[in-house]
Amino acid sequence: MSKIKQFEQYTDQEIISNILSGEIALYEIIIRRYNGSLFKTGRSYGFNHFDTEDVMQETYISAYTNLGKFENRSSFKTWLVKIMLNECYQKKQKFSSRLELSAENHLQENVKPMFTQNHSTADKTLLNKELGHVIENALQQLPEEYRVVFSLRELNQMSIAETSEALNISESNVKVRLNRAKTMLRNQIHNMYSPEDIFEFNLIYCDRIVENVMKRLQQK
16 A cells, blocks of 8 residues: 555644655645645636646645644644635735636526426536536626635535634624625525536646646755
């Protein structure tokens, strides 16, 4: 069994301890474990796919550089997402012209639900993919403060407390923003979405992030 496979079931803290002891290769586990969460965070911030990958790589490098400063006061995921949000902010300030933000400020009110009850399994799979695109487009139309809260709570499955800490806002504010985001997305879409279908981050992209980050760490 490879070293990576052996440690895959270990907790974040156990893996971090080994990385800090010199087993840098184990950082691949951290990258693969949180690629999906960081990708959703970056996309919800308004970046396109490739800019999101760039921010993810910078986040992983920054996290690795500061790994010894992680004090386990919050979850490692929350700590990592906070770094990601800071990197998103910095990139947005520098390259705002590259953001793919929708020109629309509100959702169309006459959009019909995509699902009917009688579909084959193949049809449902296709419709789920189509629905994912509909929801992704709808999310991009939300104001940033609501879009990011929705992503952290609903797509990344972070608790209210974790979201509050990551964004440095009150827990009541998290609840208010999430409720408003859901309202804007309309009840029909909210009741039918699958988190896995929104902002998909496929294995091919995951491998690319791992390869790029680990190559940069080896050059340090």
